[in-house]
Amino acid sequence: MDRYPIYLVTGPCGSGKTTWIHQQLTTSTEPSAYICLGADATPIDLTYITATCPHVKPISAGASWTQLAEIQPLYVEIALQLDLATLKLPVDIESCQRIAIVPKGLIESEYHDWATQTLISEVTEKNVALTALPRFGLTGEVLDPASLNIFWDELIQGAYGEVARAKGVFEIVDGRSFYFSFGVGFPDCTYFELPLLPVLSGRPTRFSGLEVVGNNLQPQLIMETLEDCGLDDNALAYYQEQIKSQLSTESPEEALV
Incomplete structure (x- = not known):
């Protein structure tokens, strides 16, 4: 059986990661899975995705998702506070599709360097210092x-x-x-x-x-x-x-x- 891809989706705060994932999930009704790494006990994106895409299997933060990743398309949203350089997953990162969603005006970044594909969102680059995430x-x-x-x-x-x-x-x-x-x-x-x-x-x-x-x-x-x-x-x-x-x-x- 062919293995479906795993999509690792990253990008700056508010660049449109969840929006892009939602767009992909709504273009197909095939069984899929979604997890937001770093959401911990505040699964806002998970709640939004699974409520509006009933064919999507939700994977809670901290759950074991290795088996799911092997049998169906899996979208992994990487939260802002996670360090891409030290990110470790229960699957080989190099075997995944690594997608960066970046705002207009951002030309170079760690996201560009890490991703295998960079997409420009409709969001414009913001100039707000990010010092807190309550x-x-x-x-x-x-x-x-x-x-x-x-x-x-x-x-x-x-x-x-x-x-x-x-x-x-x-x-x-x-x-x-x-x-x-x-x-x-x-x-x-x-x-x-x-x-x-x-x-x-x-x-x-x-x-x-x-x-x-x-x-x-x-x-x-x-x-x-x-x-x-x-x-x-x-x-x-x-x-x-x-x-x-x-x-x-x-x-x-x-x-x-």
């Missing part, structure tokens, strides 16, 4: 949508420090899960609902969280603001009952709108 686990937290929108606008406009890249998965009170993404040099800020079943009983157990990359960030203030956006148990139970009551009185046609 991550925030939010699993079980349910946020008020209006408060979340205000927080996100404040975050990307610099209220908590200079942000080069921010991405997150958030649960809101009506049971839906949303993916947010921002990057300096990106054409647009992105946010959309993930195609997941709504959670309207208790707190969701699926992953949610936030990752921010930038300079002079204030992680404690970010976390405190996110906590202020959240609903306590009593408020959550009240709103969930209101939503379920409303859904039960709608006709099937109305419920589908």
